[in-house]
Amino acid sequence: xxxxxxxxPLTKAVLAFALVLSAFPIYYMFIMATRTNSxxxxxxxxxxxxxxxxxxxxxxxxxxxxxxxxxxxNSIIVSTTVTVSVVLVSTLAGFAFAKLRFRGSKxxxxxILVTMMxxxxxxxxxxxxxxxxxxxxxxQIQAVILPFLVNGFGVFMMTQYTTxxxxxxxxxxxxxxxxxxxxxxxxxxxxxxxxxxxVLALLTFMQNWNEFMWPSIVLDPxxxxxxxxxxxxxxxHGTDYVMLFTGTAASVLPLFIVFxxxxxxxxxxxxxxxxxx
Amino acid sequence: xxxxVDAPAPARRPGPHPPGPAKPARSGGGLxxxxxxxxPYFLVSPYFLLFTLFGVxxxxxxxxxxxxxxxxxxDKTFLGLDNYIELxxxxxxxxxxxxxxxxxxxSTIPQLxxxxxxxxxxxxxxxxxxxxxxxxxxxxxTSVVAVAVVFTQLYARDYGMANWFLGLFGVDRIEWQNQSWxxxxxxxxxxxxxxxxxxxxxxxxxxxxxxxxxxxxxxxDGASARRQFWQITVPMLRPTLIFVVFISTIGGLTxxxxxxxxxxxxxxxxxxxxxxxTVAMFIVKEGFRDFDMGxxxxxxxxxxxxxxxxxxxxxxxTRRIGGNK
Numbered sequence: 373x374x375x376x377x378x379x380x381p382l383t384k385a386v387l388a389f390a391l392v393l394s395a396f397p398i399y400y401m402f403i404m405a406t407r408t409n410s411x412x413x414x415x416x417x418x419x420x421x422x423x424x425x426x427x428x429x430x431x432x433x434x435x436x437x438x439x440x441x442x443x444x445x446n447s448i449i450v451s452t453t454v455t456v457s458v459v460l461v462s463t464l465a466g467f468a469f470a471k472l473r474f475r476g477s478k479x480x481x482x483x484i485l486v487t488m489m490x491x492x493x494x495x496x497x498x499x500x501x502x503x504x505x506x507x508x509x510x511x512q513i514q515a516v517i518l519p520f521l522v523n524g525f526g527v528f529m530m531t532q533y534t535t536x537x538x539x540x541x542x543x544x545x546x547x548x549x550x551x552x553x554x555x556x557x558x559x560x561x562x563x564x565x566x567x568x569x570x571v572l573a574l575l576t577f578m579q580n581w582n583e584f585m586w587p588s589i590v591l592d593p594x595x596x597x598x599x600x601x602x603x604x605x606x607x608x609h610g611t612d613y614v615m616l617f618t619g620t621a622a623s624v625l626p627l628f629i630v631f632x633x634x635x636x637x638x639x640x641x642x643x644x645x646x647x648x649x
Numbered sequence: 650x651x652x653x654v655d656a657p658a659p660a661r662r663p664g665p666h667p668p669g670p671a672k673p674a675r676s677g678g679g680l681x682x683x684x685x686x687x688x689p690y691f692l693v694s695p696y697f698l699l700f701t702l703f704g705v706x707x708x709x710x711x712x713x714x715x716x717x718x719x720x721x722x723x724d725k726t727f728l729g730l731d732n733y734i735e736l737x738x739x740x741x742x743x744x745x746x747x748x749x750x751x752x753x754x755x756s757t758i759p760q761l762x763x764x765x766x767x768x769x770x771x772x773x774x775x776x777x778x779x780x781x782x783x784x785x786x787x788x789x790x791t792s793v794v795a796v797a798v799v800f801t802q803l804y805a806r807d808y809g810m811a812n813w814f815l816g817l818f819g820v821d822r823i824e825w826q827n828q829s830w831x832x833x834x835x836x837x838x839x840x841x842x843x844x845x846x847x848x849x850x851x852x853x854x855x856x857x858x859x860x861x862x863x864x865x866x867x868x869x870d871g872a873s874a875r876r877q878f879w880q881i882t883v884p885m886l887r888p889t890l891i892f893v894v895f896i897s898t899i900g901g902l903t904x905x906x907x908x909x910x911x912x913x914x915x916x917x918x919x920x921x922x923x924x925x926x927t928v929a930m931f932i933v934k935e936g937f938r939d940f941d942m943g944x945x946x947x948x949x950x951x952x953x954x955x956x957x958x959x960x961x962x963x964x965x966x967t968r969r970i971g972g973n974k
Contacts, residue, residue: 379773386770391784394846397799398791400810404802413808465693474689480697487704489895491903491956494929495949496707498714498942502721503707519703522696552681553688582792584906585929589937599794603910606798610913613802620795631790635783642786642847643854 398624404617412613428618437608439594440619443601446513448626450597451580457521458576459569466530467561471543472553481531488524493586504590511592520580526572533568533644534561571641574634578627598623715946732947742948744923745931746955748829752908752927753901753959756837761893763841764848765886769878771849772856782853785846796839797910804835811835826911832925839907844900848893855889856882891967898959902952905929928952 379387404412407422432440468474469481493500500519501510509515538561546556562569584599591597593604605619631638715733718726736742771781788796803810804825812822825835859882867877883890904927908919917934919926926934932952936945 379770379775383770383773384775386766387775387781390767390770390846391781393842394785394787397796397803397842398787400803401795401799415808415813417808417810417813461695461699465696468689468692472685472689472692474686477689480693484696487700489899489956489960490708490953491899492704492708494903494905494932495953496704496711497932497949498719498936498946499707499710500703501937502942505721521703522699524700527696550681552684553692557692578790582794584792584794584909585933588909589933599792599906602794602798603915606910606913607915616798617802620798624791624795627790627792631783631787635786636779639779639782639786639850642850643857 401617401624402621404614405621407614409612409614412617424614425618428614429622431612431615432605432618432622435605435609435615437593438601438605438619439596440598440601440605440622442594443596443598444622446596447581447598447623450513450517450583451577453517454520454580455573455576458523458526459573461522462526462530462572463534463562463565463569464557465527466532466534466565467538467557469527469531470534471538471540471561481528484524484527488528493519497586497589500586501590510590511595513591513595513597515590516583516587516597519586520583523576526576529572530565530568534565537568538564567637568641570634570637574630574638575641577630581627711946711949714943715950717943719943719946720940721942728943732943733951736944736947736951741923741926742928742931742951745919745926745928748833748919748923748925749902749904749927749929749955750959751829752833752836752840752904752925753898755833756840757894757897757901759837760841760845760848760897761890763845764852764893765883767845767849768852768856769882771853782850785849787846788843789847791843793839793843793906794910796843797907800835800839800842801911801913826920827924829924832908832911832920836904836907836911836925839911840901840904844897848897851893852886852889855886859885887967891964894963894967895960898963899956902956902959903929905933928955 400417403418403421405428406425407418408424411418411422432438469477504510504515542560542564543556546560551559582599583597584603587597588600588603591600593600596604602616602619602623605616609615716727716729718724718728718732767785771778771785775781802808804812806812806822806824806826809825811825815823823831825831863881863885864877867881872880908925908927908930909917911925912919917926917930917938919930928948929952932945932948935941935948
């Protein structure tokens with residue numbers, strides 16, 4: 373291979389440094405979750421795990437103003453529901469835009485692209501809130517589910533993915549066999565776009581797990597999602613570092629597990645999506 | 650997955666498939682034609698229905714609210730453009746605009762430079778490529794709130810690691826939250842830490858589509874690696890750079906969670922003198938702390954205008970990158 377493509381010592385040093393910088397705050401967070409408060413404020417701070425994780429977890433769960441366990445469960449429900457919806461809606465629409473001919477399809481897809489540029493959740497926050505008040509849903513988790521059930525990025529991504537993952541001949545073959553469009557969707561398209569669905573599902577789950585602004589407005593402190601639960605901890609127990617860090621660590625743990633299991637697909641999916649964009 | 654699939658997955662590249670009749674005979678006549686015509690609309694309708702309800706409608710309604718003195722469940726008086734006129738004269742609003750733009754510029758420029766460097770490094774032949782790629786994506790997997798909690802501790806005045814580290818070089822303790830520029834630095838590092846790796850991966854993907862013979866030809870002509878980077882890599886990356894800058898613009902100008910967590914207490918004022926209050930914080934404060942929904946809605950539309958302007962500036966700027974050199 374060509375010499376210019378090999379990594380020199382400088383490149384390796386840059387990458388190693390980047391890796392340390394990426395990992396350190398996360399490592400620090402997990403270390404703090406196993407320490408006591410007096411250890412946490414030593415200088416330099418401890419860099420190895422201690423033995424106080426259990427007691428920190430107990431205090432975290434006992435912190436009444438945070439309702440951490442409720443927040444965790446709510447976040448699981450919200451993120452899962454939204455993910456299922458986004459993936460379903462996006463594969464349906466993606467199939468139509470990628471493989472079916474219908475009047476206005478170009479305009480509709482263009483419309484989706486344009487609206488992807490508008491920060492709708494932030495801009496529409498006042499009417500969304502009034503809507504939830506009218507429906508009597510403030511403080512309940514459907515208020516943080518409904519506005520996120522679809523997103524333009526998902527449709528766009530699945531359109532791109534379906535275009536390249538499903539050969540036209542396969543669809544034609546289905547038609548020749550007399551299959552209906554829905555039947556083709558279920559038995560030809562869905563199996564072929566599974567890897568794309570997986571990446572979209574992971575990204576959507578992560579995004580919704582991280583949602584903060586809207587839940588902090590529309591939910592009550594007694595019925596939080598995990599992010600607002602941590603914000604409450606931060607307000608009420610900001611000086612109880614180790615408990616705060618325990619909560620934070622617990623809140624990112626599910627994402628890390630997903631990342632460790634599906635990391636390769638996430639990187640692959642991001643890179644594939646990027647080239648198409 | 651939520652859906653059952655009643656056929657085995659077909660091979661991704663099917664073998665030579667019998668092409669069938671030139672004009673496939675569509676059995677079933679009327680019903681099949683109805684299926685062909687109507688089903689596509691049925692397939693895209695869930696998106697558009699939900700999007701209209703929770704996206705387009707609130708957006709338009711925000712415009713309507715912004716023209717009123719509007720209290721939640723209270724009086725609603727039509728004001729015309731008064732909210733906008735008042736906003737444009739409101740120092741607190743402009744302060745939040747300056748903070749938002751300041752943090753945006755302070756975070757985006759280093760972020761893009763670092764992401765380019767990282768992508769370039771990752772594009773070389775190196776052992777354990779996947780490991781490195783996963784490693785720099787790790788921050789993306791943490792939540793914004795978690796990042797803010799950790800970094801706020803790192804920037805704490807007395808026990809924070811940032812001050813401890815600076816102390817090694819004889820720098821006095823900095824009260825990161827007390828001044829605009831120090832708070833901007835602190836918040837910018839949170840953003841950069843989380844997003845640089847992601848942008849590097851996106852740029853790397855684009856770099857890998859650049860034909861290698863371009864570099865080989867340049868090598869033969871005696872162009873240095875640095876020259877190749879600036880004259881081949883960067884210009885070829887322009888569309889992706891535009892995309893990345895675009896995403897950063899929307900993300901940067903709607904910044905909310907980091908400064909709110911950095912503040913800790915729930916006033917949304919962004920520090921004693923509003924030194925790091927962002928526009929998004931301003932909107933939420935006006936609407937949901939002071940219950941001036943009309944004013945908040947007007948600010949939301951001005952934020953949108955700000956994003957449009959930011960996007961246009963960035964677009965024309967990025968278009969020029971590596972352009973006619």
